[in-house]
Amino acid sequence: MIKKSDIHIHIETKNLNVYYDNNYVLKNVNIEIPTKQLTAIIGPSGCGKTTLLKSFNRLLDLRDNIKTSGEILVDGENIFDSRVDVPDMRKKMGLLSQKPYPLPMSIYNNVAYGLRIHGKKNAKELDSAVKHYLQEAGLWNEVKDRLHDPASRLSVGQQQRLCLARAIAVEPEVVLCDEPTSALDPIAAQQIEKLLLKLKKEYTVVLVTHTLRQAKRLADHVVFLYFGKVVEQGPADEVFNNPKDPKTKAYIDGDIS
Amino acid sequence: MNKRKLRDFIGTKLMFTVTIFASLLFFAIFLILLYKSIFILETQSIAELLFSSLWNPEKGEFGLYPIIIGTILVTGISLIIAIPISLLSAVYIAEYAPGKIRRVIRPFLDVLAGVPSVVYGLCAFLFLVPLVKDVIAPWFGIESTGLCILTASVTLAIMVFPIIISLCVESFSAIPIELKEASLSVGATKWETVKKVIFRASAPSIISAVLLGFGRAFGETIAVNMVVGGIPRIPSSLLHPGQTLASLIASAYGEMMSVPLYESALMLVALILFVVVLLFNVLAVVVLRRAKRRWSY
Ligand SMILES: Nc1ncnc2c1ncn2[C@@H]1O[C@H](COP(=O)(O)OP(=O)(O)OP(=O)(O)O)[C@@H](O)[C@H]1O
Ligand SMILES: [Mg+2]
Numbered sequence: 213m214i215k216k217s218d219i220h221i222h223i224e225t226k227n228l229n230v231y232y233d234n235n236y237v238l239k240n241v242n243i244e245i246p247t248k249q250l251t252a253i254i255g256p257s258g259c260g261k262t263t264l265l266k267s268f269n270r271l272l273d274l275r276d277n278i279k280t281s282g283e284i285l286v287d288g289e290n291i292f293d294s295r296v297d298v299p300d301m302r303k304k305m306g307l308l309s310q311k312p313y314p315l316p317m318s319i320y321n322n323v324a325y326g327l328r329i330h331g332k333k334n335a336k337e338l339d340s341a342v343k344h345y346l347q348e349a350g351l352w353n354e355v356k357d358r359l360h361d362p363a364s365r366l367s368v369g370q371q372q373r374l375c376l377a378r379a380i381a382v383e384p385e386v387v388l389c390d391e392p393t394s395a396l397d398p399i400a401a402q403q404i405e406k407l408l409l410k411l412k413k414e415y416t417v418v419l420v421t422h423t424l425r426q427a428k429r430l431a432d433h434v435v436f437l438y439f440g441k442v443v444e445q446g447p448a449d450e451v452f453n454n455p456k457d458p459k460t461k462a463y464i465d466g467d468i469s
Numbered sequence: 470m471n472k473r474k475l476r477d478f479i480g481t482k483l484m485f486t487v488t489i490f491a492s493l494l495f496f497a498i499f500l501i502l503l504y505k506s507i508f509i510l511e512t513q514s515i516a517e518l519l520f521s522s523l524w525n526p527e528k529g530e531f532g533l534y535p536i537i538i539g540t541i542l543v544t545g546i547s548l549i550i551a552i553p554i555s556l557l558s559a560v561y562i563a564e565y566a567p568g569k570i571r572r573v574i575r576p577f578l579d580v581l582a583g584v585p586s587v588v589y590g591l592c593a594f595l596f597l598v599p600l601v602k603d604v605i606a607p608w609f610g611i612e613s614t615g616l617c618i619l620t621a622s623v624t625l626a627i628m629v630f631p632i633i634i635s636l637c638v639e640s641f642s643a644i645p646i647e648l649k650e651a652s653l654s655v656g657a658t659k660w661e662t663v664k665k666v667i668f669r670a671s672a673p674s675i676i677s678a679v680l681l682g683f684g685r686a687f688g689e690t691i692a693v694n695m696v697v698g699g700i701p702r703i704p705s706s707l708l709h710p711g712q713t714l715a716s717l718i719a720s721a722y723g724e725m726m727s728v729p730l731y732e733s734a735l736m737l738v739a740l741i742l743f744v745v746v747l748l749f750n751v752l753a754v755v756v757l758r759r760a761k762r763r764w765s766y
Contacts (some may be wrong), residue, residue, distance in 0.1 A: 271650050276568045303656025313647045316669040316764040325665070326655030364765040375651065382655045 222247040222386065222416045223268055228282035230263055230272065237263050239440040241282070245433070250412040252431035252448070253420045256468065260440045261420040262310075265388050268418070269305035270298055286386075303330065306379030306415075308389040312371035314363035315378075319355050322363045322374055326382035341381065349377035350403060369400025376407060386416045394422060405430060424464065428452055436460050502743055505736035512730065518737065524701040526721075531734040533741075535703040539711035542618050542704070543693065547625035547686045552679060555630050559637035560663050575638065581631035590692030593624040598696055606708045613708040616698040621713070624692055629682040636681065640674030641667055648766055669764045673757050680753045684746060690715040714738050 223245040230238040237260045245251045253261050263272065270291060272278050283290045291301055303326075315322050323342045324332075332338060342359070346352040351373040355366070363374055372392060379387060389408065393401035408430055411417055421427050427434060427448070434451040436444045436459075444451055444460040455461040462468045470478070509518070509531065521532030562574055602615030644667060652662040668675070698710020699720050712720075718735050 266650070269654055271653065274646060274649060274653075299653070299656045299658050302654050305654065307650060307654035309647050309650065311647070313645065313651045314766060315648070315651060315666055316672075316766040317665075325652070326657070329655065329657050329661055362763055362765060378651070378655060388654075 255437035306384035508733035546622035550626035555633035563641035590695035621697040636678035
């Protein structure tokens with residue numbers, strides 16, 4: 213049994229509140245996400261999972277109808293602090309979205325995109341880095357002969373793995389995944405799940421998921437969100453086998469969805 | 470046949486007919502222009518007409534070269550001014566401006582795009598011409614009436630802005646927010662995202678917008694006519710007067726009736742305008758197809 217004090221906390225929210233216009237979406241959220249584990253955020257549709265996930269790297273800033281209060285500490289530093297360099301902070305947090313969005317460029321350039329931005333210009337270094345991360349994402353063998361094709365020509369499952377390669381190419385510390393398998397067929401979904409299990413050895417993985425079974429298969433730690441409130445959080449086996457809150461139990465038993 | 474099916478049948482036939490009619494119009498215009506230009510093409514070779522600098526309708530000399538140069542200069546310079554400014558402004562409106570400003574600016578742009586060109590011509594004549602004459606030309610130590618290539622180019626650039634801006638804002642705003650998030654979340658700055666993702670993803674629309682702007686600048690008649698000077702000579706500087714193809718037709722059509730050859734020469738000019746616009750549209754189709762394939766997301 214791991215003692216609580218052994219777990220290092222990577223991301224922590226303190227009294228996080230988020231409003232869209234007058235819609236109160238996240239209500240006083242206090243959660244802790246442990247380092248190098250896979251944390252699943254579960255909860256019914258519309259409860260604020262995506263919003264919570266995107267608040268971790270301040271992608272919510274893009275929307276102009278949003279209001280946020282509270283703190284989000286990443287490695288103990290509040291990301292809302294005005295001294296924080298937002299692009300640098302985002303670089304530490306890779307994102308895998310619900311539907312794959314390859315950038316409008318070739319397969320190669322999708323992976324090289326972040327590398328180039330952060331100063332890697334040498335062609336040989338780029339070549340080997342692109343190869344490495346495509347291998348990590350389990351895509352290399354399928355695309356090695358057509359690296360310069362537009363990325364949009366890949367299948368959706370391949371695109372999702374490409375997005376994963378793109379995200380980990382800048383060596384983030386956290387990978388944020390928003391229902392990354394919901395647009396995929398079962399085989400492609402399985403590939404992504406396997407990758408996530410591999411990733412959590414090196415990265416802190418936060419996985420928003422709709423499917424309870426997926427959370428059970430993958431998660432070390434679980435946060436249950438219900439109507440914008442955290443109902444329960446803790447180690448996966450405790451939450452799934454011994455839920456403290458009746459709402460969690462109802463959700464796990466499939467009585468509410 | 471019952472009533473509904475009959476209506477459907479008639480509707481279909483009607484749509485077919487108007488469509489055919491519209492496409493026939495294209496060929497009709499082309500054939501009329503061609504037919505009317507044959508007269509002058511019989512007396513002078515096309516090369517002579519396009520590359521001779523002598524324009525003296527009274528003497529039967531119809532060298533279009535200076536006017537073609539004037540058209541290229543005026544259209545080209547106006548686009549060189551308009552494109553970068555419009556793109557930056559469109560990016561600002563779509564990506565940087567707060568929602569309130571965006572909602573206020575957009576209707577203005579749409580109105581500007583619809584203002585009749587004679588209004589732009591008038592304003593340019595009242596404000597731009599004196600400015601060029603009294604301020605800009607003296608800077609360069611050139612004597613100018615203010616009616617010149619530069620004035621016409623700037624006027625056209627101003628007319629083209631709202632079109633390009635409006636179309637680009639629309640296409641930038643149509644880019645899914647997730648695409649921007651994908652770029653930002655690898656640590657790209659906003660400007661890097663604009664340059665490498667937004668511009669590319671909307672490349673097809675930018676190309677269409679620029680072509681529409683080109684069409685407006687290239688074919689603009691009255692506003693150019695009011696400020697370009699109307700002299701069919703190769704301008705020795707941008708502060709000297711010139712003439713454009715479209716503006717030439719407008720200024721000469723009153724007098725052309727008396728000289729048959731003159732009328733035919735102007736028809737040839739119209740034919741050139743027609744063919745150039747046609748070529749640019751074909752080019753657009755080809756370029757757009759390639760752009761869409763390369764930069765889809
Ligand atoms: N851009 C927006 N503007 C206004 N309201 C929004 C916006 N995005 C989300 N919302 C609202 O915020 C609430 C939470 O949305 P969110 O996308 O975080 O839910 P979710 O848990 O991810 O749902 P799902 O499982 O369906 O993806 C919803 O009620 C939604 O309608
Ligand atoms: Mg969601």
